Amino acid sequence: MELLDRRENVCEMHAESVFNDSSRFMFCIDKLCLCYGNNMIIENVSLNIPKNSVTSIIGPSGCGKTSFLCCLNRLTDLNESCCVTGEVKVGDENVYSSSVNLTEVRRKIGMLFQKPNLFPFSIWRNLELPLKHHGVRDKEVIRLKIQNVLQNVGLWEEVESRLHTPALSLSGGQQQRLCLARTLILEPEVILMDEPCSALDPMSTKKIEELIMELKGNYTIVIVTHNIAQAKRISDHVAFFWNHEGKGVLVEQGTADKIFNYPKHELTAAYVNSGA
Amino acid sequence: MSEQAVRLERGSHYDLDNLATFIAWSGFIVVVLIFVWILGEILVNGISVISWEFLTESPGNAGRSGGILPILVSTGVIVFICLAFALPMGVATAVYLNEYTLKDSRFAKFINISIDVLAAIPSIIYGLFGFVFFNNVLGFGFSLLSGGLTLACMVLPFVIRASIDGLKAVPDAYRESSTALAMSKSASLFYVIIPSAMPGIIAGFLLGIGRALAETAALLFTSGYVDRMPSGVMDSGRALSIHVYDLAMNVSGGDANAYGSAFVLIVVLLVVNSMAIYIGNKIQRRQLR
Ligand SMILES: Nc1ncnc2c1ncn2[C@@H]1O[C@H](COP(=O)(O)OP(=O)(O)OP(=O)(O)O)[C@@H](O)[C@H]1O
Numbered sequence: 403m404e405l406l407d408r409r410e411n412v413c414e415m416h417a418e419s420v421f422n423d424s425s426r427f428m429f430c431i432d433k434l435c436l437c438y439g440n441n442m443i444i445e446n447v448s449l450n451i452p453k454n455s456v457t458s459i460i461g462p463s464g465c466g467k468t469s470f471l472c473c474l475n476r477l478t479d480l481n482e483s484c485c486v487t488g489e490v491k492v493g494d495e496n497v498y499s500s501s502v503n504l505t506e507v508r509r510k511i512g513m514l515f516q517k518p519n520l521f522p523f524s525i526w527r528n529l530e531l532p533l534k535h536h537g538v539r540d541k542e543v544i545r546l547k548i549q550n551v552l553q554n555v556g557l558w559e560e561v562e563s564r565l566h567t568p569a570l571s572l573s574g575g576q577q578q579r580l581c582l583a584r585t586l587i588l589e590p591e592v593i594l595m596d597e598p599c600s601a602l603d604p605m606s607t608k609k610i611e612e613l614i615m616e617l618k619g620n621y622t623i624v625i626v627t628h629n630i631a632q633a634k635r636i637s638d639h640v641a642f643f644w645n646h647e648g649k650g651v652l653v654e655q656g657t658a659d660k661i662f663n664y665p666k667h668e669l670t671a672a673y674v675n676s677g678a
Numbered sequence: 679m680s681e682q683a684v685r686l687e688r689g690s691h692y693d694l695d696n697l698a699t700f701i702a703w704s705g706f707i708v709v710v711l712i713f714v715w716i717l718g719e720i721l722v723n724g725i726s727v728i729s730w731e732f733l734t735e736s737p738g739n740a741g742r743s744g745g746i747l748p749i750l751v752s753t754g755v756i757v758f759i760c761l762a763f764a765l766p767m768g769v770a771t772a773v774y775l776n777e778y779t780l781k782d783s784r785f786a787k788f789i790n791i792s793i794d795v796l797a798a799i800p801s802i803i804y805g806l807f808g809f810v811f812f813n814n815v816l817g818f819g820f821s822l823l824s825g826g827l828t829l830a831c832m833v834l835p836f837v838i839r840a841s842i843d844g845l846k847a848v849p850d851a852y853r854e855s856s857t858a859l860a861m862s863k864s865a866s867l868f869y870v871i872i873p874s875a876m877p878g879i880i881a882g883f884l885l886g887i888g889r890a891l892a893e894t895a896a897l898l899f900t901s902g903y904v905d906r907m908p909s910g911v912m913d914s915g916r917a918l919s920i921h922v923y924d925l926a927m928n929v930s931g932g933d934a935n936a937y938g939s940a941f942v943l944i945v946v947l948l949v950v951n952s953m954a955i956y957i958g959n960k961i962q963r964r965q966l967r
């Protein structure tokens with residue numbers, strides 16, 4: 403029985419690689435390299451990330467997971483010493499081509515950071531600001547969207563009465579959910595998450611995980627996590643990065659089942675079993 | 679090592695400790711004493727002069743009698759002109775340096791050094807520069823405008839420094855999240871970064887006011903020292919600190935009113951400085967969070 407399962411999996415994998423239909427993928431990343439100054443941090447990563455599913459990026463500390471994530475919405479622009487080569491395609495557009503409309507691309511790709519990074523304004527202002535910047539002026543529309551998105555992240559009851567108090571007075575878990583709300587309010591197609599639960603207690607972590615499971619029908623989620631158990635719980639696909647002589651390389655990728663149960667590479671096997 | 683030696687060694691440590699404590703404390707006490715003495719002298723001698731009439735009348739008899747209203751007006755106008763130029767320029771320079779230039783580019787380094795040099799130039803030099811440039815080259819003559827602009831040059835490096843500090847205190851996370859929210863650089867500057875840096879910018883503003891209020895030398899050459907009510911920004915007028923200087927040094931029998939004017943000056947300065955400290959504390963508290 404188990405053997406049969408395995409064979410099926412292998413077939414599926416095979417089908418995946420042959421049936422390389424780009425419309426199934428949100429991101430097609432080809433030969434991506436990233437340097438800070440003269441240090442190469444990510445070397446030659448090629449990876450396709452399927453739509454409407456959760457892709458986990460796992461690997462040891464310092465192997466370039468955060469940097470990789472920042473390539474997907476070109477947040478690398480903020481660092482002057484950072485240079486990127488290769489291709490990151492979202493749909494048909496290469497994020498790194500000079501003709502790309504960055505505002506549009508970044509609006510399509512929301513991002514959640516390791517630490518909640520709300521602005522030092524009120525809860526309301528945090529949500530209103532991105533909306534207004536993207537041309538939503540109608541007060542009633544703004545109000546509805548804010549309420550809607552706060553309900554989606556399960557924060558509405560908790561903050562309904564204090565929408566105009568400083569966002570930084572919320573607890574860490576609430577702040578992270580508010581960050582998620584702020585991301586969702588722009589109606590992105592993708593949500594990048596960089597260890598979104600690493601600063602949270604188990605209860606808040608569970609809430610975020612539940613939210614991820616709810617969201618994945620409508621969004622493509624790429625999540626970096628150090629928590630292998632978490633990756634097992636939530637991911638459909640997994641990419642395993644490793645630090646090879648100071649450079650981050652992609653060792654293995656595939657469905658969650660394949661990576662966790664039938665890893666091909668011995669590094670992968672060692673890594674995914676170290677936490678279990 | 680024998681037990682006694684150990685004790686001795688410890689003993690000498692204690693002595694050293696005590697000495698250091700003594701030096702630190704006496705330094706502290708001397709500073710406080712000087713402060714209290716100056717303040718006390720001015721408060722005690724000045725407070726008897728203060729009255730509604732003193733604040734609302736023109737000076738008479740070269741300042742020996744009457745009040746300081748025209749001087750307050752001139753001072754206000756000079757400080758206003760100074761800040762009207764120094765603040766926008768200072769904040770713009772700080773934004774440019776901190777947000778647009780590469781951190782270790784030559785150009786940024788050059789501007790940074792220039793700012794430090796400008797901050798270290800004695801005010802009398804600014805006065806001479808203002809006299810040559812604003813009064814003569816630009817033909818503003820002895821006027822509140824020349825004085826205000828000269829002070830603006832003088833205050834500018836401090837406003838820039840304070841604003842840069844304010845901007846530096848804004849965590850990079852704000853820049854990252856506003857970029858990730860697809861906000862343009864200018865929008866994130868105006869709606870996120872500058873509002874977050876506001877405490878630092880306000881502290882720079884208050885520091886500027888403080889320095890402008892306290893200035894004498896740079897104003898002697900530029901806005902003049904006639905003590906009548908100025909008729910406009912192109913008229914000359916006397917600033918408060920010059921008034922104090924003039925009454926104390928040049929007018930015999932002007933001591934009482936000199937103390938009175940000094941009292942007013944000190945009260946305004948104290949208020950401005952404590953606001954700056956209060957806001958400075960606020961910044962620090964935010965950084966800790
Ligand atoms: N701004 C930067 N400038 C220079 N080097 C950097 C910068 N950011 C990261 N690096 C380097 O890039 C490498 C990868 O960093 P990155 O943050 O992407 O790792 P990571 O996989 O996310 O690690 P972790 O799991 O600890 O978050 C590290 O060696 C780090 O020193």
Ligand SMILES: [Mg+2]
Nearest residue numbers: 467468469596
């Ligand atoms: Mg990281």
